[in-house]
Amino acid sequence: MFPSKAAAEQRAKEPKCNGAFAMGKVWMPCQSFDVYEKAVSKEK
Numbered sequence: 179m180f181p182s183k184a185a186a187e188q189r190a191k192e193p194k195c196n197g198a199f200a201m202g203k204v205w206m207p208c209q210s211f212d213v214y215e216k217a218v219s220k221e222k
Contacts, residue, residue, distance in 0.1 A: 179204040193217035 180186040183205045186198035190207035195217040197209045208214035 179206060181205070193220065 179201065180189060180198075181204060183198045183200075186205035186207045187196075190196055190198060193207065193214070195208035195213055198205045198207055199210055200206075201211070206214055208217055
């Protein structure tokens with residue numbers, strides 16, 4: 179989780195996804211949580 183949308187978008191480049199989404203007051207990389215989970219699972 180990241181404090182800004184820009185930081186989350188930067189992290190999104192590592193698991194090869196795009197964008198960021200808000201999760202409460204913090205930001206997560208990728209377009210959605212489902213996309214994030216799939217992208218992160220491919221990193222391992």
